[in-house]
Structures are given as C-alpha cells and as structure tokens.
Amino acid sequence: xxxxxxxxxxxGCAFAQSGIEVPAIGTIVDSSGAxxxxxxxxxxxxxxxxxVSGALSAACSERLCLVKTDxxxxxxxxxxxxxxxxxxxxxxxxDAIVFFPMTHTFARWHDDALDPLDWAVDGEVLSxxxxxxxxxxxxxxxxxVWIVHPDGSMVDSLADATGPVTLLxxxxxxxxxxxxxxRHPDATExxxxxxxxxxxxxxxxxxAAVHIGGAIYVLRTENGRESLFLLPGTTP
Amino acid sequence: MTRAILLAFLLPLAMQAQIALxxxxxxxxxxxxxxxxxxxxxxxxxxxxxxRVRNIGATTANINYFFVDGVGYSLDRPTLPFxxxxxxxxxxxxSFTQSTVAPLYPANLRxxxxxxxxxxxxxxxxxxxxxxxxxxxxxxxxxxPSVDFGLVQAGQLRLCNFSLQNPGTQDMxxxxxxxxxxxxxxxxxxxxxxxxxAGSAIAFVVNFTPGAAAVYTGSLAIETRTYGLRGxxxxxxxxxxxxxxxxxxxxxxxxxRLTMRLPTAATSSASGSVNLAFVPDTTIVTDDPAVVxxxxxxxxxxxxxTQGSTLIxxxxxxxxxxxxxxxxxxxxxxxxxxxxxxxxxTILTIPPSALSIDSAIxxxxxxxxxxxxTGFDNTYSAGAMTFTFSDIAGQAIPPGAIRADxxxxxxxxxxxxxxxxxxxxxxxxxxxxxxxxIGSVDVQLTNSAGVKSQHLIFQ
Numbered sequence: 001x002x003x004x005x006x007x008x009x010x011x012g013c014a015f016a017q018s019g020i021e022v023p024a025i026g027t028i029v030d031s032s033g034a035x036x037x038x039x040x041x042x043x044x045x046x047x048x049x050x051x052v053s054g055a056l057s058a059a060c061s062e063r064l065c066l067v068k069t070d071x072x073x074x075x076x077x078x079x080x081x082x083x084x085x086x087x088x089x090x091x092x093x094x095d096a097i098v099f100f101p102m103t104h105t106f107a108r109w110h111d112d113a114l115d116p117l118d119w120a121v122d123g124e125v126l127s128x129x130x131x132x133x134x135x136x137x138x139x140x141x142x143x144x145v146w147i148v149h150p151d152g153s154m155v156d157s158l159a160d161a162t163g164p165v166t167l168l169x170x171x172x173x174x175x176x177x178x179x180x181x182x183r184h185p186d187a188t189e190x191x192x193x194x195x196x197x198x199x200x201x202x203x204x205x206x207x208a209a210v211h212i213g214g215a216i217y218v219l220r221t222e223n224g225r226e227s228l229f230l231l232p233g234t235t236p
Numbered sequence: 237m238t239r240a241i242l243l244a245f246l247l248p249l250a251m252q253a254q255i256a257l258x259x260x261x262x263x264x265x266x267x268x269x270x271x272x273x274x275x276x277x278x279x280x281x282x283x284x285x286x287x288r289v290r291n292i293g294a295t296t297a298n299i300n301y302f303f304v305d306g307v308g309y310s311l312d313r314p315t316l317p318f319x320x321x322x323x324x325x326x327x328x329x330x331s332f333t334q335s336t337v338a339p340l341y342p343a344n345l346r347x348x349x350x351x352x353x354x355x356x357x358x359x360x361x362x363x364x365x366x367x368x369x370x371x372x373x374x375x376x377x378x379x380x381p382s383v384d385f386g387l388v389q390a391g392q393l394r395l396c397n398f399s400l401q402n403p404g405t406q407d408m409x410x411x412x413x414x415x416x417x418x419x420x421x422x423x424x425x426x427x428x429x430x431x432x433x434a435g436s437a438i439a440f441v442v443n444f445t446p447g448a449a450a451v452y453t454g455s456l457a458i459e460t461r462t463y464g465l466r467g468x469x470x471x472x473x474x475x476x477x478x479x480x481x482x483x484x485x486x487x488x489x490x491x492x493r494l495t496m497r498l499p500t501a502a503t504s505s506a507s508g509s510v511n512l513a514f515v516p517d518t519t520i521v522t523d524d525p526a527v528v529x530x531x532x533x534x535x536x537x538x539x540x541x542t543q544g545s546t547l548i549x550x551x552x553x554x555x556x557x558x559x560x561x562x563x564x565x566x567x568x569x570x571x572x573x574x575x576x577x578x579x580x581x582t583i584l585t586i587p588p589s590a591l592s593i594d595s596a597i598x599x600x601x602x603x604x605x606x607x608x609x610t611g612f613d614n615t616y617s618a619g620a621m622t623f624t625f626s627d628i629a630g631q632a633i634p635p636g637a638i639r640a641d642x643x644x645x646x647x648x649x650x651x652x653x654x655x656x657x658x659x660x661x662x663x664x665x666x667x668x669x670x671x672x673x674i675g676s677v678d679v680q681l682t683n684s685a686g687v688k689s690q691h692l693i694f695q
Contacts, residue, residue: 233534
C-alpha cells in the first residue's frame with residue numbers, strides 16, 4: 001500500500017517550516033474609520049496597527065479582503081470606483097457580491113473591477129453571501145427577515161431576527177431582541193444573551209464582530225466552537 | 237542741594253500726573269515712592285511684588301515705555317505700547333532673583349506715558365537663606381517648595397518635624413515665620429522675630445489635625461520663601477475588600493470576571509483604582525501585554541464605594557472583565573488610592589499547560605503537504621514536533637513519524653512578537669509522486685508541560 005501510493009516523504013531535512021507569525025482572527029473597521037486587524041487567539045486578543053483609513057465597510061474571506069471607502073473599493077491588488085457610502089460584501093475566494101445601500105444596487109467585484117447586476121430586491125438588504133454557487137440575500141420586508149435568491153425566490157426565513165443579520169458561508173448570524181444567534185446549515189444553533197446589537201460584521205472566516213454601543217463583541221462562529229468574547233478597549 | 241534738584245524735577249511731573257504707580261499686597265495699594273525696597277532675598281529665591289499702574293487722569297494713557305533696568309530684575313507686563321483707560325489699572329509683576337550674596341542690587345524702574353513719566357529706584361539685598369529640612373513621615377519637595385503631610389485619618393494628629401538651619405557665617409534674623417491653613421499649626425518652635433546663630437539650627441513642629449475627610453492645603457512662610465503645605469484626611473479605613481472571580485479553573489486565553497465587595501458596609505464613600513500586573517513564569521518574555529482589563533484595554537480601572545454599601549463599582553459596572561493572556565505566571569491585583577485596613581492584594585495563578593491548538597488545517601499542493609497550526613504555548617518552550625502521515629486507509633506512510641525541532645525558531649518569534657505566546661506556524665513537506673492517497677496526518681506538539689496531539693484530515 002505504501003509503495004502503491006508512490007509517495008516519497010522526505011524525512012529529516014526534507015520538511016520546511018515556512019514561518020511563524022502572529023495569528024489574526026480577522027479585520028474590523030474601528031471607531032475612527034481605520035481598518036484594524038484583531039490579533040491573537042480565542043480569548044486573548046489585541047488590536048493590530050491601524051491600516052487603511054477612511055474605511056466605511058470591510059469584509060474578508062480566507063484569501064481576500066475588500067474595503068469600502070466613500071467612493072472606492074480597495075483590495076490587496078488595487079482599487080476601483082464605487083457608488084458612495086458603505087457596502088455590504090459577500091466575499092468568496094477571489095470575487096465578491098457587493099450591495100450599495102445608498103443606491104440600492106448590486107454589483108459583482110472581481111479583479112479590481114465592478115460589474116453592475118440588475119437584481120431588484122425589495123426591502124432592506126441586510127447581507128449577501130454566495131453559498132454552494134448560489135447567491136443568497138438576507139432582506140427585511142415589513143419587519144420580517146427573509147433569505148432569498150436574486151430572482152426573489154425564497155430560501156428561508158428568520159422569524160425571530162429583529163436586529164442585524166449576517167449570512168455566513170456556512171450559516172447565518174442574527175440578533176433577536178436579547179440574543180445573538182448562530183444558526184448552522186444542520187439547523188443547530190448557539191445562542192448568546194446579548195441585547196441591543198447595532199450591527200454584525202464578518203471579521204474573517206470564523207469570527208464576527210457584534211457592535212453594541214461602544215462595545216465590540218467577538219463571536220466565534222465555527223460549528224461546535226461558538227463562543228463570545230469582548231474586544232479589549234471597547235467599553236460595554 | 238541734591239534733594240532740592242530732585243524735588244524740582246519731580247514736582248512738575250506730579251502736577252501733570254495721569255498715571256501713578258502702586259504696589260499691591262493683599263489687595264491694598266501703596267504708592268511707589270522714589271525708592272522701592274524689596275528687602276532681603278535668599279540666594280536663589282525669587283522675590284516678587286505686584287506693581288499697579290493706575291490712570292488717574294481723564295483721558296486714555298498710552299504706555300510706551302515700561303522697563304526695570306538692573307541685574308536680576310524682570311518685569312511681567314503687556315507688550316508695549318498698551319493703553320489704560322481713565323480710572324483703569326494695569327497690574328504687572330516685578331521679580332528679582334540672584335544667586336550671589338551681595339548687600340545691594342539696584343535697578344531703575346521707569347514708565348512713560350504720552351502724558352507723564354514715573355521712575356523709581358528698586359533695591360534688594362541677597363543674603364544666605366535658611367535651609368529647611370523636613371523629617372519623615374512628612375515629605376518635602378523643592379519645586380515648587382512644598383511639604384506633604386500624607387494620609388491622615390480624620391480627627392487624628394500628624395506631627396511634622398522640621399529643622400531650620402543657618403548655613404552662613406553670620407547670625408540670621410528670621411522676621412517672617414508663620415503657618416497658614418485651617419488644619420496646620422506650629423506647635424513647637426520660636427516666634428518671629430528670632431535669630432539663628434551662624435552655623436546653627438532651630439527645630440520646630442507643625443501639627444496637621446484635619447477634622448473631616450478632605451484634602452487640606454496651607455503654607456509655611458519663612459522669610460522670602462513660602463512652602464505649600466498639603467495633607468489628605470480620610471475617614472476610617474475600608475475593611476479589606478474581597479476580590480472574587482467567576483467560577484472555573486483559571487487558565488490562559490480566558491476572559492474572566494472580577495468582582496469586588498466589602499465584608500462589612502463602608503462607613504464612608506471612597507474611590508480608588510484596581511490595578512493588575514503580570515509576572516510571567518518564563519524568562520523569555522517579561523510581560524504579556526494581552527493581560528488587560530477589557531473595558532479599557534489597560535491595567536487599571538477606577539472603583540468606587542458608597543457609604544453604607546458593601547458593593548464596589550468598578551469602572552461604573554458591577555464587575556470588570558479581564559484577559560488572562562497566553563503566558564503562565566501570576567496576575568496580581570492591587571488596590572490604590574484609598575486607605576484599607578488590610579492588604580487586599582490577590583494573586584491569580586495561570587498554570588503552565590500543554591500547547592493549546594486554536595485551529596489547525598492540513599492542505600495539499602502540488603509537490604507539497606502543508607500543515608498550519610494556530611495556538612499558543614504558555615510555557616514558551618514549544619518547538620519539538622512530530623508528524624505522522626497516513627494514507628486514506630489510515631496506514632502510516634514511511635518513514636513513519638517525522639520529527640522536527642523548531643525550538644529556536646519559536647524562541648526567536650516569542651522574543652520579537654511581544655504579544656504573548658500566540659502563534660501561527662506553517663510547516664511544509666515536499667513530496668514526490670501521487671499525493672492523492674495521503675489522507676491524514678497526526679501532529680504532536682511538545683512543550684515543557686506536555687504533548688498535544690491533533691489528527692488532521694487533508695483537504
């Protein structure tokens with residue numbers, strides 16, 4: 001069996017340790033509008049140095065981070081003009097679906113270019129995400145949150161979502177009146193008592209930031225490892 | 237003859253006078269005559285007198301010259317020219333300082349307006365000053381000259397012992413020797429004026445007897461030097477606060493909750509600071525900056541207690557969250573700023589632990605197998621690793637366990653990262669041949685506290 005694999009693992013000198021780095025759980029736009037990385041591991045965080053200033057929105061996947069300033073979308077490789085105001089990103093490995101609330105328009109970002117999308121979605125768009133090749137949009141209509149496709153076909157609903165909603169690559173994160181809920185595709189949930197969430201932003205693949213007043217809570221969203229922390233220097 | 241000429245010179249000016257000069261002390265004006273004597277000034281001290289320019293005429297006086305001309309003198313006044321409206325005044329500060337002892341330092345003080353001019357001779361003598369020594373438990377400071385009586389329980393007495401020395405070769409007469417301030421009194425010592433023989437010293441005592449909890453200030457004036465007096469009175473010391481933590485074993489990488497309470501109700505309101513400090517077990521780093529109170533990201537928070545309550549508010553909240561960081565050691569909590577009957581210092585011990593893996597992933601690339609581990613090593617001794625690759629059937633692939641030692645790399649990283657022991661390490665294994673049959677890898681990470689194993693499926 002070993003030989004049929006045809007593998008030669010080079011023992012001893014063959015391996016290469018390609019680096020030790022300070023871990024980061026994701027990025028966040030701080031109160032001054034600077035993009036900041038949050039470094040550390042679960043339960044022990046500290047702020048990285050400020051990066052891009054004038055950021056209104058930001059989102060990261062494992063391989064791509066996009067930042068919205070007032071008139072541009074910045075990426076590690078360049079920038080592109082964009083409608084004014086903040087943006088809601090659904091970032092995948094190398095592209096993103098972007099919603100611009102001020103113009104209520106969608107676009108696809110790829111290779112530092114924006115392609116307009118003629119999707120017409122009624123209501124307040126809360127989040128957008130690509131899952132299994134399909135685009136899903138969380139939208140609030142008449143006080144009720146629906147998850148729909150761009151053509152309006154319904155995927156799901158979040159009956160008790162009264163606050164912000166963020167679609168994750170593998171689940172959904174939303175706020176009720178007094179809880180934050182992580183719901184996974186297998187319908188399992190983790191709930192945390194936390195009232196008054198103002199916004200929820202995906203920080204990276206496994207963490208989201210919950211803003212409540214001046215406090216920023218960090219929620220680990222991995223299935224089975226959900227936990228809630230407070231970011232240092234943010235007063236509850 | 238000289239006096240007659242002087243009078244003849246001054247008389248016309250006085251007759252046309254529109255501006256007049258006064259010294260001001262305790263709100264009282266005294267006209268400045270031909271000579272203004274600042275008296276004796278201790279070497280190195282500064283003597284100041286407030287000079288008031290008053291417009292006693294009916295029209296605005298424009299001041300275009302106002303100087304004091306003499307070694308050691310200075311005048312703090314508005315930029316020239318400046319107007320003074322009829323009936324108005326302009327206060328200035330005339331100061332003198334010199335470090336060389338001499339019997340006479342003269343200067344000419346002159347002010348010109350568009351109507352009249354006034355001049356006066358200013359004189360001062362620089363003498364060897366007395367040297368004041370403050371004995372514990374009071375503490376002295378030279379800049380500014382001050383004496384701190386410290387913390388005293390209200391209604392209690394604190395005595396402060398002083399020595400006043402004449403370092404000169406001539407006897408020294410002390411004309412000004414007094415204490416002001418409601419809670420301060422000279423309880424033992426000479427009354428002014430008195431003489432200190434050359435090379436000798438006298439002793440005196442100042443009492444501080446505060447009646448209620450407050451900060452008290454006063455002054456001790458000795459010749460040209462005035463020392464600020466300060467003392468703080470508090471009510472009965474607080475009973476030793478109890479510092480308590482939420483339940484569960486304390487470990488690294490936790491966010492824990494601190495609450496504080498009193499065993500008995502506070503007899504008075506009080507406030508202070510709760511502080512934390514961290515002492516790591518390792519000598520590789522001197523601190524773990526991630527050990528902070530979460531509310532501020534700092535190591536100190538204000539606390540307050542209301543009279544009659546046992547609850548202690550921390551930063552306005554009923555409790556305070558803090559991070560334990562990623563380093564084994566001791567977190568030391570202390571309270572400052574308030575008198576406490578006992579020692580409330582509380583130490584939280586973060587024990588050494590086997591390496592903690594926060595996340596790990598194994599991936600394949602063409603020609604490489606990559607393993608990435610994120611975690612922390614609170615002992616700062618990580619480096620020894622073992623990797624055992626298996627095929628998709630779970631059989632180990634030759635050569636079996638591959639051992640590596642990255643201890644020096646980790647040590648270098650820890651000393652440079654300055655963020656605790658959190659790390660993300662990537663290890664790549666070059667391979668040849670078809671890698672699709674490689675199913676998993678067992679990773680063992682060793683530190684001084686144990687071995688951590690992780691089974692990873694290749695993605």
